[in-house]
Amino acid sequence: MELTAYNKEQLIALEQELAQVYAGYRQAGLNLDLTRGKPGGDQLDLSNALDGILQGNYRAADGTDVRNYGGLEGLPEMRALGAEILGVKPSEIIAAGSSSLTLMYQYVQFCLWYGAQGHGTAWKNEGEAIKFLCPVPGYDRHFTICEDLGIEMLTVPMTADGPDMDLVESLVKADPLIKGIWCVPKYSNPSGETYSDAVVTRMAGLGRIAGPNFRIMWDNAYVVHDLDDAPAVLANIMDACRAQGTEHSVCITGSTSKITFAGAGVAFACLSESNLKHFKAWMSAMTIGPDKVNQLRHIRFLGTLEALHAHMQKHRALIQPKFELVFKHLRAGLSGKGMASWTEPKGGYFISFDTLPGLAREVVRLTGEAGVKLTPAGSTFPYKKDPQDSNIRLAPTFPKLAEIDQAMPVFVTAVQLATVRQRLQQL
Amino acid sequence: MELTAYNKEQLIALEQELAQVYAGYRQAGLNLDLTRGKPGGDQLDLSNALDGILQGNYRAADGTDVRNYGGLEGLPEMRALGAEILGVKPSEIIAAGSSSLTLMYQYVQFCLWYGAQGHGTAWKNEGEAIKFLCPVPGYDRHFTICEDLGIEMLTVPMTADGPDMDLVESLVKADPLIKGIWCVPKYSNPSGETYSDAVVTRMAGLGRIAGPNFRIMWDNAYVVHDLDDAPAVLANIMDACRAQGTEHSVCITGSTSKITFAGAGVAFACLSESNLKHFKAWMSAMTIGPDKVNQLRHIRFLGTLEALHAHMQKHRALIQPKFELVFKHLRAGLSGKGMASWTEPKGGYFISFDTLPGLAREVVRLTGEAGVKLTPAGSTFPYKKDPQDSNIRLAPTFPKLAEIDQAMPVFVTAVQLATVRQRLQQL
Numbered sequence: 001m002e003l004t005a006y007n008k009e010q011l012i013a014l015e016q017e018l019a020q021v022y023a024g025y026r027q028a029g030l031n032l033d034l035t036r037g038k039p040g041g042d043q044l045d046l047s048n049a050l051d052g053i054l055q056g057n058y059r060a061a062d063g064t065d066v067r068n069y070g071g072l073e074g075l076p077e078m079r080a081l082g083a084e085i086l087g088v089k090p091s092e093i094i095a096a097g098s099s100s101l102t103l104m105y106q107y108v109q110f111c112l113w114y115g116a117q118g119h120g121t122a123w124k125n126e127g128e129a130i131k132f133l134c135p136v137p138g139y140d141r142h143f144t145i146c147e148d149l150g151i152e153m154l155t156v157p158m159t160a161d162g163p164d165m166d167l168v169e170s171l172v173k174a175d176p177l178i179k180g181i182w183c184v185p186k187y188s189n190p191s192g193e194t195y196s197d198a199v200v201t202r203m204a205g206l207g208r209i210a211g212p213n214f215r216i217m218w219d220n221a222y223v224v225h226d227l228d229d230a231p232a233v234l235a236n237i238m239d240a241c242r243a244q245g246t247e248h249s250v251c252i253t254g255s256t257s258k259i260t261f262a263g264a265g266v267a268f269a270c271l272s273e274s275n276l277k278h279f280k281a282w283m284s285a286m287t288i289g290p291d292k293v294n295q296l297r298h299i300r301f302l303g304t305l306e307a308l309h310a311h312m313q314k315h316r317a318l319i320q321p322k323f324e325l326v327f328k329h330l331r332a333g334l335s336g337k338g339m340a341s342w343t344e345p346k347g348g349y350f351i352s353f354d355t356l357p358g359l360a361r362e363v364v365r366l367t368g369e370a371g372v373k374l375t376p377a378g379s380t381f382p383y384k385k386d387p388q389d390s391n392i393r394l395a396p397t398f399p400k401l402a403e404i405d406q407a408m409p410v411f412v413t414a415v416q417l418a419t420v421r422q423r424l425q426q427l
Numbered sequence: 428m429e430l431t432a433y434n435k436e437q438l439i440a441l442e443q444e445l446a447q448v449y450a451g452y453r454q455a456g457l458n459l460d461l462t463r464g465k466p467g468g469d470q471l472d473l474s475n476a477l478d479g480i481l482q483g484n485y486r487a488a489d490g491t492d493v494r495n496y497g498g499l500e501g502l503p504e505m506r507a508l509g510a511e512i513l514g515v516k517p518s519e520i521i522a523a524g525s526s527s528l529t530l531m532y533q534y535v536q537f538c539l540w541y542g543a544q545g546h547g548t549a550w551k552n553e554g555e556a557i558k559f560l561c562p563v564p565g566y567d568r569h570f571t572i573c574e575d576l577g578i579e580m581l582t583v584p585m586t587a588d589g590p591d592m593d594l595v596e597s598l599v600k601a602d603p604l605i606k607g608i609w610c611v612p613k614y615s616n617p618s619g620e621t622y623s624d625a626v627v628t629r630m631a632g633l634g635r636i637a638g639p640n641f642r643i644m645w646d647n648a649y650v651v652h653d654l655d656d657a658p659a660v661l662a663n664i665m666d667a668c669r670a671q672g673t674e675h676s677v678c679i680t681g682s683t684s685k686i687t688f689a690g691a692g693v694a695f696a697c698l699s700e701s702n703l704k705h706f707k708a709w710m711s712a713m714t715i716g717p718d719k720v721n722q723l724r725h726i727r728f729l730g731t732l733e734a735l736h737a738h739m740q741k742h743r744a745l746i747q748p749k750f751e752l753v754f755k756h757l758r759a760g761l762s763g764k765g766m767a768s769w770t771e772p773k774g775g776y777f778i779s780f781d782t783l784p785g786l787a788r789e790v791v792r793l794t795g796e797a798g799v800k801l802t803p804a805g806s807t808f809p810y811k812k813d814p815q816d817s818n819i820r821l822a823p824t825f826p827k828l829a830e831i832d833q834a835m836p837v838f839v840t841a842v843q844l845a846t847v848r849q850r851l852q853q854l
Contacts, residue, residue, distance in 0.1 A: 036496070044494040051720070052479030067471040067688040069463070097524070098718045105713035148712035261494040264720040285575035286532035291525050293478070293691040294721065
């Protein structure tokens with residue numbers, strides 16, 4: 001029954017009933033965690049063969065001794081595999097470090113203080129603080145980078161096809177201080193959408209509107225992280241840019257963090273050859289080169305793109321049931337009630353959940369006090385401020401199935417209870 | 428015979444004789460390299476057991492699954508071992524990434540743009556470009572960091588006891604824009620000196636002269652890299668600072684790059700707890716945490732500080748003969764001739780060689796044209812400008828003994844030839 005169909009007496013009875021169920025959960029003393037997009041231990045086990053895989057052979061394909069210094073841009077074979085994964089040329093990629101987040105931070109910092117195409121192009125020379133567009137809900141760590149670097153954030157709503165491109169284009173046209181946009185184009189964090197072909201084409205066109213100093217931060221974190229037999233297909237941004245002469249305008253990032261070991265994999269940044277030349281020159285002041293031993297381990301372990309896809313099917317087998325279990329509880333407890341909406345993505349690491357306006361903080365509080373930790377409400381918005389106070393990010397990969405089965409009824413009850421109480425206050 | 432004892436005719440004859448020997452080397456078509464401080468392949472072999480050492484056990488001592496995200500400051504046991512190596516408290520250290528150079532870059536950048544103790548303390552707020560003191564000869568990559576960040580460099584001569592502290596103190600007293608000094612305090616790069624206790628004490632006192640915003644970049648790269656039964660003993664800078672209430676003024680760095688694998692080891696930065704708190708807060712915007720899998724490998728492999736010292740003895744056994752061979756050639760060809768001077772360090776990776784003024788570039792050119800690559804003259808000075816044009820850095824660790832035995836006569840002949848030619852021109 002839809003919430004709006006209840007009269008006041010029915011609502012009072014329902015509130016009492018839910019409060020009693022909720023009190024029961026509180027007494028159970030649960031300690032469960034749905035906060036972050038971390039792989040589960042069983043997923044990590046899939047890559048245990050990494051340690052020891054070199055068997056004393058520390059030579060890369062070109063004879064490089066990976067144990068010694070050098071090779072700023074990463075091993076050629078690692079760049080080649082990264083290029084295949086991300087759909088760019090090997091000459092457009094560096095394999096550096098284990099964190100794509102670090103590469104994103106460094107590239108934005110580089111554009112801000114040094115200039116993507118030399119000192120004359122540094123964003124800091126604009127006279128005023130520059131701005132980034134942030135599709136919302138989005139990834140909190142992107143927003144933290146902007147906050148840290150003093151970059152003002154303007155929000156743009158997500159649609160089922162990706163960011164609202166009419167708004168994006170009109171903002172970029174009107175304000176030359178807008179120098180970039182954050183994108184998680186496939187299985188977006190947290191809402192799970194994949195940008196449509198039309199959105200990708202229009203994204204690639206932004207460089208023509210905004211000029212040569214604009215950068216799309218294309219965080220393709222979930223490029224091979226499908227959970228469905230009919231996975232989403234993302235158009236190739238670099239190709240779309242090349243077609244429009246704007247290949248300077250995109251910085252693509254990715255990593256093997258959720259393919260092998262989280263935070264101990266290999267990270268990639270893809271840039272046009274000209275952009276990459278400038279970025280590498282800067283990186284050479286700060287490092288002699290990345291950990292090539294770990295890169296060689298990854299090459300030996302992952303092999304080809306085909307083998308990598310087969311490896312990802314093993315991840316899918318472990319996490320798809322977790323997503324399904326969350327969906328099952330949400331559907332059972334909340335479908336057709338007019339209390340909430342949520343996404344059911346075909347890949348990635350998150351489910352985006354929306355309460356009625358004004359209830360996300362309260363739901364997170366209620367759930368937390370009953371022993372189920374959720375990402376703080378507001379985290380999916382710049383400055384941690386969700387103007388509607390309605391978005392909650394659910395991360396089902398890390399907990400075990402049995403834990404999800406315990407946690408989700410608590411969450412669903414909290415949503416129902418908070419919503420009924422709000423409705424009662426409004427009457 | 429001393430060069431000055433030769434008359435003109437004798438010099439002409441000597442020049443002809445040396446030119447003939449040199450021409451012979453050129454015809455030999457050598458291809459040898461004494462440029463960089465890289466470990467030899469046999470040294471790297473010492474740590475081959477790193478890969479595979481985990482044997483499926485990916486749990487740190489506290490139960491942390493090192494394959495997953497988290498732990499910005501590094502594994503507790505890695506911090507503890509780093510603290511032992513570098514003589515600080517575990518709470519004063521982070522184990523982050525594989526490059527101490529990157530940590531140095533990041534810390535100087537942090538002090539410059541963010542402020543070591545909060546935004547009010549950023550060096551960029553000084554109004555004018557700040558300055559660093561650079562003991563010379565020194566490490567080219569320190570100077571590159573300053574150049575990259577727009578920090579002006581002032582040189583200070585090295586003495587047998589370390590930097591000329593009378594000059595350092597008077598400069599710091601006179602100019603409040605001097606905000607830091609680069610130090611390689613043990614087996615200095617390239618000259619091999621170890622700072623005396625008195626120099627360490629006076630270094631620790633700089634914070635009282637220069638105020639709370641001054642930083643000593645204490646690059647303790649060769650802390651366990653002894654080549655002698657009576658190794659140099661470096662006083663503990665953190666203790667010296669604590670005694671004078673200036674522990675805020677030092678940033679100590681180190682890594683296992685020349686202990687295990689070069690560029691694939693574990694790097695450390697040590698800061699007072701208060702400095703570290705600020706630095707970590709900044710780092711949290713750019714990374715979720717370091718590669719803990721590699722840290723656990725290092726802990727399992729290196730074990731205790733005692734075991735690490737035993738491991739370093741194996742390195743010594745491989746590289747001490749290389750240093751001795753260089754010394755043998757230098758002594759045989761240049762002792763008592765008044766043509767050059769050089770250091771014979773008890774540890775580290777380099778030998779610092781001084782020609783007569785105005786000859787370093789010429790010697791590097793002659794040596795290079797005969798197929799023996801040396802670090803470009805000037806590299807050991809800021810802006811690559813050696814005002815005397817006399818310093819050359821020799822790096823004997825990477826080439827094999829037989830290669831050194833081939834390369835050194837070429838070098839010695841080039842020094843003799845260039846020196847005799849200069850003398851002839853001066854007559």
